[in-house]
Amino acid sequence: MSTPAKAIVAKVIRPEIQAMQAYAVSDAAGLVKLDVMESPYRLPQDLAAEIGDIVSKLALNRYPVPSAHKLRALIHEVMQVPEGCEVLLGNGSDECIQYITAAVAREGAVVMAPAPSFAMFAMHALFLRLRFVGVALREDFSLDTEAFLAAMAREKPALVWIAFPNNPTGNAFPVADIERIVRAAPGLVVIDEAYQPFAGVTFMPRLAEFENMVVMRTVSKIGMAGLRLGYVCGRPEWIGSFDKTRSPFNINVLTEAVAIKLLQNKSVLDAQAAKVLEERERVRSELTRLAGLTIFPSAANFLLARVAGGKGAGTRVFERVKDQGVLVKDFSGGHPLLENCLRLTIGTPEENRILLSAVRESL
Ligand SMILES: *Cc1c(COP(=O)(O)O)cnc(C)c1O
Secondary structure, eight states, rough: OOHHHHHHHHSOHHHHHHHHHHHOOOHHHHHHHOOOOOOOOOOOHHHHHHHHHHHHTTTSSOOOOOTHHEEEHHHHHHHTTOOTTEEESSSSHHHHHHHHHHHOTTTTTTTEEEOOOOOOHHHHHHTTTEEEEEEEEEEEEEEEEHHHHHHHHHHSEEEEESSSSSSOOOOOOOOHHHHHHHHOOOOEEEOOTTHHHHHOOSSSSGGTTTTEEEEEEEEEGGGGTTTEEEEEOOOOHHHHHHHTTSSSTTTHHHHHHHHHHHTTTTHHHHHHHHHHHHHHHHHHHHHTSSSSSSEOOOSSSSSEEEOOOSHHHHHHHHHHHTTEEEEEOOOOSGGGGGEEEEEEEOOOHHHHHHHHHHHHHHH
């Protein structure tokens, strides 16, 4: 960049933004892609062809229906959103995080979450100049509920995020502990259920029980990451408030039409998720046998593994696994609790076979 441009950027762009790195996504070209919890399965040919037909008939010259009421009604039904609750859609749940944070962003408001957890909770707080407080998990990534309750009493957060199951650790915190947090919270608690299809537990049916709780989900981990669709379910008072911060046409015509078709065929996606679950247990039992690796409990479509050894041991294994054609996610150098930790997304049986052999060779 030329010097005058640099100087004006340095003057105008917020120092926190200058200091941060843009969200990094690795190039996976030519690699078995097991880094970001996508479903490894594409659509069956006949369903893909039907979608082609639907897309060819769309009026792309028109703006989307701003309320996306058809898709919202379908989510209500298919995802068993309780009666009396409403649904807000986002361009990925990433965008829902942005809307919720914007809606609570009073001067001086605090945002809180366990740490480590999903990076976007802290990022959107930073973007909106809110203070983010991460409450450290224990060494084994279990929730330190007493520490969390104490931090809430001290900081009085307007907004608490609980990823259930948690990313990148994979574990689901105990339901009773989350209930205590919701009951004690002075503000809103969002239960982020991005991995609900693999967890078998949900707070969705309990929305009516807690007036300060909403549930956020995404279709990204069950085969629709490319569509970008997330949603928040809760009482009309909450959803109506978040909706005011929403870009009017945030769900595009293609996403709405394709998501409707796929949710009408949800049994296809459910069957794919069931295969992933089965594979998770198989991969876990194989990895657990390897010396030099600790596998943490997971209720999601990935496993967190810690490589034994000193500083750099995890990154060395990551690089060797990559040299053998498999991309996973390396967490060394991030949150201190994640030193030497790798996150392995579960793939197809064939991809998992390649992963297991690459890991064996790399330890
Ligand atoms: C993947 C993930 C999301 C984001 O999903 P998108 O809908 O693809 O934006 C949200 N929360 C957690 C905990 C995740 O792991």
